[in-house]
Each structure stands twice: as C-alpha cells, then as structure tokens.
Amino acid sequence: MGGVLLSTTTPLSSHNKEVSGLVRDFKSSLYGKVVSNQSCLRKNIITVHGTKGSGVVASVLERRVQNRETVIPDPDYRIPIVLLGFSGGLAYTNNLLPAAPVGLLGLLLLFQTTRVRFVFDNEALEVKVGQQLEDSGTNVFVGGKNRWKYSTFVNWEFWWPNFPILVYFKERQTKPEGQIHFFPVIFNGKQLYDVMVERAGPSKTSGPK
Structure with missing residues (x-):
C-alpha cells in the first residue's frame, strides 16, 4: 500500500513541478513582453519630450507668435x-473757380x-470697402489685387507726421522693380503709423504726434 502510494505520488509531484515550471515560464514570458512594451513606451515618451518633441512644441509656439x-x-x-471748409471759404470770397474742385x-x-x-x-495690408469689409477688386x-505682403x-x-495727409509706400509684389502707392490718410494717423511700424518696419519719418 505504501509502495503504491509512493509510486503514485511521485508522478504527481513531477507533474506539479512541470506545471509550475510552465506557469513560471509563461509568467516570465508574459512579463517580458509587458516590460518590453513598457520600455518601448518609455522610449516613445522620451522621444516626444526630447529633441523631436521640443521641435514640435517650438514650431507650435512659433506659429502662435x-x-x-x-x-x-x-x-x-x-x-x-x-x-470742405476751405472750399466754403473760397466760395464766400467769390473764388468760385478754385472752390469747386476743392469742394469736390x-x-x-x-x-x-x-x-x-x-x-x-x-x-499683408489689404484695402477693403464697406461695413462688411468686401473685396475692393x-x-x-x-493692376493687381489691393493686397500687398509686408515682406515685399x-x-x-x-x-506730414504731425498732421498726416498722405501715406506713401513702395512694394515689389506688383512689379519686381518696385511699385509706388499714395493714399490719403483718411484713418487715425497714430493707429496707422503704429501698425505700419510693427508690420512693415520703421519709417524714414517720425511718428505723428
């Protein structure tokens, strides 16, 4: 009876060891895959936060700026x-000939x-018309569209700066040799000067006071 018990328990013990070994191997294999995946994940995270990631962040920040x-x-x-006031003064003094074109x-x-x-x-600077800011054609x-890039x-x-009447600028977008434009300053002179300095660089003249 004891011999039978011994003979039957020995294969069971061996079988348990084999099963345990397989379980350990399976866990080890599974754990190795998990560790490997985690290692890859860490590498990807480091890559994102490293040089490549910094480049992406810098690019996004540059676009925002x-x-x-x-x-x-x-x-x-x-x-x-x-x-109109000057035209009225000329008309009042019977200078009708010069009063007409000035008034017009x-x-x-x-x-x-x-x-x-x-x-x-x-x-770019673009000329638009109307309250809805429609295309000026x-x-x-x-010739060409009334839109000029600051880079040109x-x-x-x-x-004149103290009482701006005309704004002049020259650009190379319309013609390679340069195209000159004149516009009457029918806008807030200080605002116009400040944004021109910011977008197109400093002027040869001083700002309006």
Missing part, C-alpha cells in the same frame, strides 16, 4: 472737413472715409 491680430485703423474725417475733392474723400478700410492681417491704376515692402513714409 506669428499669428498677429488683424488691425483696422479707425476712420478720420479731418482732411475732408478741412477741404472734399466730398470724394468724405465718401471714401465712410467706406474704405485698411486691413492689416497677419501677413483690382487696382485701377497699376521696400520703404514707406508719412507726409
């Missing part, structure tokens, strides 16, 4: 009012002040 807000200077009615110019600028807007977006004098500006100036 470059995305400047759109600026639209307020309308300024001083020039058309001065012209004043009326034209008054109308343009109510509708024309300079829109400074992230990369093709430039009737030099050669130089610009105000005449």
Whole structure:
C-alpha cells in the first residue's frame, strides 16, 4: 500500500513541478513582453519630450507668435472737413473757380472715409470697402489685387507726421522693380503709423504726434 502510494505520488509531484515550471515560464514570458512594451513606451515618451518633441512644441509656439491680430485703423474725417471748409471759404470770397474742385475733392474723400478700410492681417495690408469689409477688386491704376505682403515692402513714409495727409509706400509684389502707392490718410494717423511700424518696419519719418 505504501509502495503504491509512493509510486503514485511521485508522478504527481513531477507533474506539479512541470506545471509550475510552465506557469513560471509563461509568467516570465508574459512579463517580458509587458516590460518590453513598457520600455518601448518609455522610449516613445522620451522621444516626444526630447529633441523631436521640443521641435514640435517650438514650431507650435512659433506659429502662435506669428499669428498677429488683424488691425483696422479707425476712420478720420479731418482732411475732408478741412477741404470742405476751405472750399466754403473760397466760395464766400467769390473764388468760385478754385472752390469747386476743392469742394469736390472734399466730398470724394468724405465718401471714401465712410467706406474704405485698411486691413492689416497677419501677413499683408489689404484695402477693403464697406461695413462688411468686401473685396475692393483690382487696382485701377497699376493692376493687381489691393493686397500687398509686408515682406515685399521696400520703404514707406508719412507726409506730414504731425498732421498726416498722405501715406506713401513702395512694394515689389506688383512689379519686381518696385511699385509706388499714395493714399490719403483718411484713418487715425497714430493707429496707422503704429501698425505700419510693427508690420512693415520703421519709417524714414517720425511718428505723428
């Protein structure tokens, strides 16, 4: 009986050892895969937070810095009012011949002040019209769209800084040799000057006081 018991327990013990060994091997194998995956995960995390990740973050931050807000200077009615007042003075003194063109110019600028807007977006200056900021179409004098990238500006100036009447700028977008533009300052001169300095670089003239 004892011999039988011994003979039967020995295979069971051996079988248990084999099963235990298989379980250990399975756990070890499974654990190795988990560790391997965790190691890969750590490497990926380090890569994201390392050089490549820094490059991505720097790129995103650079885009945010470059995305400047759109600026639209307020309308300024001083020039058309001065012209209309001057025209009225000429008419009062019976100088009707010069009074007529001065008055017409004043009326034209008054109308343009109510509708024309300079829109400074992230990369370009664009002339738009109306309260809905509609496209102003093709430039009737030099052709092309009334939109010029700041990177194409050669130089610009105000005449005159203390009471700006004209803004001048030259750009190479319309023509490689450079195209000159003149616009009456029918906008807030200080706002216009500040945004021009910010987007197109410093001017040869001083800012309006």
